[in-house]
Amino acid sequence: MQSTAERVDSMMAAYDGPVPGAALLVLRDGVPVVRKGYGLADLERGIAVGPDTNFRLASVSKQFTVAAILLLAQDGALSLDDPVRRWLPSLPPSADAITLHHLLTHTSGLVDYEDVMPDAIDGQLRDADVLRLLEAQDRLYFAPGSGYRYSNSGYALLALVVGQASEQDLATFLRERIFKPLGMDGTLAFEDGISTVSRRAYGYSAAGDGWTRTDQSSTSAVLGDGGLYSSIDDLAKWDAALRDDRLLSHASRALAFTAHTATDEADVDGYGYGWRLHGEGADRLVWHSGETIGFRNVILRWPERGLTVVLLTNRNDPEPYGLARRIAEEFLAQEFAPGQT
Template identity: 65%
Template sequence: MGESVDALMRDYQGDVPGASVLVIENGKSVVSRSYGYADLEKRIAASPRTNYRLASVSKQFTAASILLLAQDGKLGLDDPVRKWLPSLPASADAITLKHLLTHTSGLIDYEEVMAQDATENEQVHDADVLRLLETQGRTYFAPGSGYRYSNGGYALLALIVEKASGKRYAAFLHDRVFEPLGMKRTVAYEKGVSEVADRAYGYSLIDGRWQRADQSSTSAVLGDGGIYSSIDDLTKWDAAQYDDRLLDAPSRKLAATPWTKTDDPAVEYGYGWRVTGETLWHSGETIGFRNVIVRYPQRKLTVVVLTNRDDPEPYKKALQIARLFL
């Protein structure tokens, strides 16, 4: 099977930004391969230990954090968001944590109201997202009446984790998720606070050349996409989806339940997971990175593809890899 995966990943081989591919079958890693470079300038090859910025694959960790705190009795999924973030305007009165988890809040996109000329040197953080949304006295629709994917909703969830736990969000993830699962090299990256071991840097193809494009003005927001991880560590994350080592069975069921239809008729949304047929999956797209995790829980099969380049989007590639094992 490894040779078949290699053939599918041909475009990532050689003197180009790379990729790491993980296939887990019945709890065992049956493919763990890397291609190309994690750092083109320093000629550092990608490896199973390479940590890529997960982008929106991070959302499942934010959702799990909320579910952990619900298990602890520290918060309720039906809590109004303004119970935790009272500075939000009255237009947010009807929004609950469940609405944030399922992208059914109707919140205004923070990317639409932030300074359009912001650069990577003027990065927005989760607390800045709150400040931006404090100025928006409207929603796109009545909370619960529609679906609109919301990065801002997950930034607010990270702030709620901080309020309910009394810990910085990155510290909560380390203490309650990464460390207990043995994901010792996974980190919610904060510039000047933490470091990323074996870090992959992102690239864009510009005028026929791969050029570093690793950070944008929104790259420092943690709740919607700020985690770095590797296929080595994501093996442990996947294992935790099958037993009680992190979330109990009712919480895992809540995360995997298709709570709402989305703007794609083939896709529904749970808590940090997209649901299509028998699969739970999520993609992550940000400047310099494209990632996906696709799980077939009933078949005990998972495919992860992490890449440090803007293009192409790897979801279809992951499905092709999965078909080799189905």
């Protein structure tokens, strides 16, 4: 009979060997019970994935943008009910009724910047470029607060609000207020030409019988919606900070993990602040995925059961949510079979 470790390795087999890989973390009450790399972070140089390999998080980054806003709210530097135009007055009049709360919960109705960006751009878009695109869009998909539509635009604007309210850019604020205090030494909001990702995983996509590097796109430099790099070792420290008051107050964490709006997404009963929510009571799951060219990631947390699963991958397909759920079931089932190994 296979052990739990052998079953997990079997489930992760597609990521092992000379292929774009993955890093897997399973925490039980904050203690790693799986902490392992599979496959390669850099195919061209044959560098293996390890627990300290830094992957582009894509939309898993959003929870850190949220944390920055909540810290500034704790500081009294802003209010979640602030109109976004208080901080970004160049937005058109259609944005008058949009608050920071609407941006956090994807209920703003803002136009998706990906839908209005030029077909060809010189270099990469940044958060400030998103603002310039939205300045020309005096329209919304719906009245603020009346609907839900997942919005990268909203999180790019939140990054700029952090800059305005803190008088620091988002990358600096995150480094000084979150990453340094938590000892997340390899985590950063990556800015090409300004910062360097240590122990970096590069993104790939399948091409015929092999792989081609697809590490960056024209939107990869937008930080607020998905521009962070981190490792499973650093995300273990982040998970620990979500369990107590060392960074965010109980009230702030409750706001993040409360369903503020319903959604029509699978396995999502509601959206909080940078987290998707599913189930109730002991089965309550708070989670988020992150998908961008060359990377597919997911973090799953069952707070009442003390279980966290983080799966980071540097390939364009498949999305790892289902695999992470299957791995989680191995450990959730052990609560009812304590003799299992």
